[in-house]
Amino acid sequence: xxxxAVLRRGGEEISLTKKELGVLKMLIINKGRTVTKESLIVNIxxxxxxxxxxxxxxYISFIRKKLKYLGSGVTxxxxxxxxxxxxEGVR
Numbered sequence: 779x780x781x782x783a784v785l786r787r788g789g790e791e792i793s794l795t796k797k798e799l800g801v802l803k804m805l806i807i808n809k810g811r812t813v814t815k816e817s818l819i820v821n822i823x824x825x826x827x828x829x830x831x832x833x834x835x836x837y838i839s840f841i842r843k844k845l846k847y848l849g850s851g852v853t854x855x856x857x858x859x860x861x862x863x864x865x866e867g868v869r
Contacts, residue, residue, distance in 0.1 A: 787848040794844065797822060801837050805854060805864040814861035838862055 783794045794802065800822040805813055815834045823829040838854055845852050855863050 785844070785848060785850075787850055790848050792844045792847060794841075797837055798841055798844070801834075802841055802864075805862060809864055812857045812861045812863050817861070 781796050783799045785792050785794060801818055804818060804821060815831045818834050819825075819827065819829050819831075823833070838856075842854050845854070851867050853865050853867050855865050857863055
């Protein structure tokens with residue numbers, strides 16, 4: 779299991795923490811489907827964790843900022859009251 783990762787696009791690169799990488803991987807694996815906050819908590823932090831939905835929201839925010847910085851055209855869409863879905867958009 780990786781502790782971190784680097785994303786590169788063009789001449790830009792960003793680092794992802796272990797948790798950011800886990801969240802992003804789960805969204806990519808489930809591309810086109812909504813991933814619930816609860817599912818992210820259980821799969822990334824563990825079902826015995828004290829992690830709250832606020833933690834998930836913070837990590838989603840970190841990931842969004844990093845993807846935007848890279849100009850990747852990939853976004854994480856909020857599905858109101860449910861969770862998140864990754865989408866490819868126009869750059």
